[in-house]
Amino acid sequence: MEERYKKVAYYPGCALEGSGHAYNRSTKAVGEKLGLDLVEVKNWNCCGAMEVKNIDPKLQTYLSSRVMSIAAKEMGFDTVMAPCNGCYHNLKKAEYDLANDPDSVEVVDRLSKKAGHETYEAGEIETIHALDWIKQAIGEDGIRARLENSLKNLKVANYYGCMYTRPRHIFPEKDQGPDSESTTQPHFMDDLLAAAGAEIVDFPLKTSCCGGAHTLSDSDTSTKLVLNLLRAAEASGADVIATECPTCHSGLEMHQVRAEKRFGVKTSVKILYFTQLLGLALGLKPKKVGVHENISDSMAFVKEKGLA
Amino acid sequence: MPIHEKSLIRPENLLTHENLEIEGVDVSGHWSTFIESRVVTDYNEALEDEIAALPGGENIHRCWQCGSCTNACTVNALNPDFNPRFWIYLVRTGMEQELLRDKDIIWQCVSCHKCTYVCPRDVVPEGVMKATAHWLELKGHRPKSPSMLFDEVFSEQVFATGKIEEGRTLRGFFKRTGQPLTQDWLVEMIKRLLRHLPVKLMITLGLANVIQPRTRGWAGARAAIEEYVEEQEARQRQALGLDRPPATGAERPLAEAAE
Ligand code: SF4
Ligand code: SF4
Ligand code: SF4
Ligand code: SF4
Numbered sequence: 001m002e003e004r005y006k007k008v009a010y011y012p013g014c015a016l017e018g019s020g021h022a023y024n025r026s027t028k029a030v031g032e033k034l035g036l037d038l039v040e041v042k043n044w045n046c047c048g049a050m051e052v053k054n055i056d057p058k059l060q061t062y063l064s065s066r067v068m069s070i071a072a073k074e075m076g077f078d079t080v081m082a083p084c085n086g087c088y089h090n091l092k093k094a095e096y097d098l099a100n101d102p103d104s105v106e107v108v109d110r111l112s113k114k115a116g117h118e119t120y121e122a123g124e125i126e127t128i129h130a131l132d133w134i135k136q137a138i139g140e141d142g143i144r145a146r147l148e149n150s151l152k153n154l155k156v157a158n159y160y161g162c163m164y165t166r167p168r169h170i171f172p173e174k175d176q177g178p179d180s181e182s183t184t185q186p187h188f189m190d191d192l193l194a195a196a197g198a199e200i201v202d203f204p205l206k207t208s209c210c211g212g213a214h215t216l217s218d219s220d221t222s223t224k225l226v227l228n229l230l231r232a233a234e235a236s237g238a239d240v241i242a243t244e245c246p247t248c249h250s251g252l253e254m255h256q257v258r259a260e261k262r263f264g265v266k267t268s269v270k271i272l273y274f275t276q277l278l279g280l281a282l283g284l285k286p287k288k289v290g291v292h293e294n295i296s297d298s299m300a301f302v303k304e305k306g307l308a
Numbered sequence: 309m310p311i312h313e314k315s316l317i318r319p320e321n322l323l324t325h326e327n328l329e330i331e332g333v334d335v336s337g338h339w340s341t342f343i344e345s346r347v348v349t350d351y352n353e354a355l356e357d358e359i360a361a362l363p364g365g366e367n368i369h370r371c372w373q374c375g376s377c378t379n380a381c382t383v384n385a386l387n388p389d390f391n392p393r394f395w396i397y398l399v400r401t402g403m404e405q406e407l408l409r410d411k412d413i414i415w416q417c418v419s420c421h422k423c424t425y426v427c428p429r430d431v432v433p434e435g436v437m438k439a440t441a442h443w444l445e446l447k448g449h450r451p452k453s454p455s456m457l458f459d460e461v462f463s464e465q466v467f468a469t470g471k472i473e474e475g476r477t478l479r480g481f482f483k484r485t486g487q488p489l490t491q492d493w494l495v496e497m498i499k500r501l502l503r504h505l506p507v508k509l510m511i512t513l514g515l516a517n518v519i520q521p522r523t524r525g526w527a528g529a530r531a532a533i534e535e536y537v538e539e540q541e542a543r544q545r546q547a548l549g550l551d552r553p554p555a556t557g558a559e560r561p562l563a564e565a566a567e
Contacts, residue, residue: 014472017521045470045523050419051462054438054455056540057363059533063466066529107536114532116525166421183425209382209420216481217454218416224386225418257500258493295500 005128005137009077010038011067013087013246014046020084020246022290026275027083027130029289033282034138034146041071041080047090049247050213058107064094065108068127069120083130083275085245089163089170091127096170098122129164130275131188131244132181140195148283150197153305156277157203157238157269158189159229161248165207183207189244189274196281201236205229210251219255223262226255230267240270240301242277249273253295271296280307317343318409351402354549359399361547362442363540364435371396377423377433383416390416392423392433395440407440408449415441415453446548457484467533470523 016024031038044067048060068091071077082088097104099122112119128136134143165171165183174181181188186207190200210229211222229252233241243249252271259265272294279289286308291298302308325340359365371393378384378393390413398407414437423433444450452460461480465472482489523529545551 014521015474018472018474043524045526045529046466046472048466049462049472051459052466054442054459055463056537057435059463059536062533111529111532111536114535115529117528162420162422167424209418209422211382211418213419214416214455214458216478217458217485218418221383221386221416221418225382254493257496261493261496297500 001139002136004079005133007037007039008079008081008133009071009075010040011044011080011082011087012040013082013084015084015246019250022293023083023246023249023273023275025293026273026279026289029284030134030275030279030282033279033284034134036133036137038081039075041067042074044070047087049086058104060090061094061097061104062108062111064090065098065112065120066115066117067091068094068125069112069118072120072124073118078125080125080127081130081133082127084247085161085163086247088127088129092170095122095125095127129244134278135188135192140191143192143195146282147196149281149307151193151277151281152197154198154240155201155238156193156198157201157233157236157241158193158206159203159241159243159248160186160189160206161245162207162209164244189242193242193274193277196278198277201238203233203236203238205232210248212247212251215251215254219258222251223255223258226252227259227263227265230256230269233269234267238269240272242272242274244274256296270298270301272298321346348403350405352404353402355402355404356400358548359436359439359443362439362544364432365439367431368396368399368436370429371400371431372429373397374428376426376428380422380426382418382420382422387413389413392437396431396433396436399440411444411450414444415455443548446544446550454485457481467530469521470526470529471521473521
């Protein structure tokens with residue numbers, strides 16, 4: 001168990017203050033229930049999501065570095081937890097570039113000085129995902145010990161998306177043996193939800209792309225990619241897809257509706273954040289973990305499964 | 309499994325005789341299919357350097373054409389014409405005209421990083437796709453793609469305030485691309501979202517629309533970013549020769565033409 005993960009700096013990111021509201025709510029509620037301490041990064045900025053890098057990758061690095069600089073230098077933390085795959089990926093990418101690319105270091109230093117804050121230096125912060133956080137600070141045994149409402153009636157397909165595992169070089173801690181996360185077959189979400197009693201189905205598309213980067217600018221492509229995922233999940237026997245990223249989550253929800261409206265293909269698999277499922281298993285009420293804030297209507301579903 | 313690369317032979321380069329007999333053997337129809345030989349003379353020798361000068365394109369010279377990127381590509385699975393390996397080949401050999409045939413799909417890369425994950429040569433094909441898409445627009449070969457417009461709307465907001473408010477980004481994007489906000493699926497989605505949403509949250513989300521979220525003390529960062537963006541734009545234009553007067557034919561500046 002990682003003791004130091006019990007109190008971490010929390011970087012919610014923009015999406016969690018908007019469409020990913022339910023993820024923010026459930027992450028905080030689960031943290032509180034588990035006795036984990038989240039201290040929000042002061043006066044944070046957007047990490048640039050999947051967009052700013054297309055204007056200039058080094059600006060994206062700067063944006064992430066500012067967040068890490070505040071966490072390290074102003075707040076004295078050595079760990080930042082980001083539940084959004086995009087934020088998590090960008091902070092990791094910035095860490096990699098600042099450790100390996102002198103040009104990035106130069107640009108970040110120049111911009112930080114002009115912006116009037118201390119320059120972040122590689123090695124000061126370890127960025128972790130919400131999955132690492134719960135898996136390492138509490139673990140499967142910890143979840144089992146606190147289980148109030150087993151997810152035993154649920155068949156879950158775990159969806160990790162792109163940014164949590166690719167490209168491998170920015171995640172040096174992954175693929176380091178059985179206890180570490182795998183970049184080809186990630187399993188941290190499987191482990192946690194299985195510990196919470198759920199039946200994990202064999203879902204072949206756990207790291208496939210939902211087309212999130214083009215969700216609005218090339219919607220047909222996104223709808224096709226999402227439809228693939230939804231159908232594969234249904235074919236695997238899942239009644240719910242568990243997500244761990246606000247962009248993936250809202251992409252699946254949006255394009256589930258769009259597939260129905262534009263392509264006439266209806267799918268009924270439910271989409272819930274893994275933190276919502278864990279929260280229910282730990283005995284939190286559906287509203288406490290924001291089930292009512294999802295687009296895919298799961299209130300009746302969680303009641304029917306005996307989780308409310 | 310179709311042989312993907314067969315699609316690289318353009319239909320107009322395929323020659324098939326309806327009736328053909330060679331030395332007494334009937335080879336009519338597809339038995340007589342040949343690929344027409346052709347001579348390429350219009351190389352753009354600067355092409356690889358130009359792509360390499362744009363962000364993401366830096367490592368293109370490392371490619372050894374193994375094809376792993378195309379094999380892993382998300383968009384290639386939907387459209388076999390979307391072929392990163394092939395485009396990298398065209399750029400490296402300077403076959404600009406051939407590349408331009410695909411100018412309207414290169415921007416469709418969804419940045420899934422599958423190519424970068426599998427590439428044995430650290431080319432970062434995802435970055436090369438972005439650089440190539442960018443190059444097409446900077447050179448005026450096509451208008452800005454919806455993806456580029458979205459990136460711009462998004463980034464402008466981040467640069468200006470430090471944060472994103474999604475509703476504003478969405479409206480800004482639809483406005484810039486001239487699309488109505490009343491798309492059937494968006495309306496349906498919002499209806500479903502509002503079904504259970506508590507009034508308090510609706511007010512919060514509504515307020516975020518009016519009171520734009522911002523990062524405090526962002527002015528310094530904003531100025532630094534804007535200065536950097538300008539500097540990079542100038543550098544890229546120079547690398548692509550966009551600030552030099554055009555050097556050929558009718559477009560030659562008058563003074564030069566008068567010599
Ligand atoms: S990817 Fe997530 S939502 Fe995002 S801060 Fe980082 S962006 Fe803004
Ligand atoms: S799965 Fe979709 S939203 Fe998630 S990281 Fe990939 S493209 Fe982005
Ligand atoms: S995977 Fe890398 S080396 Fe192989 S063709 Fe693609 S870019 Fe070139
Ligand atoms: S990042 Fe782009 S080019 Fe690479 S595999 Fe994904 S869609 Fe294809």
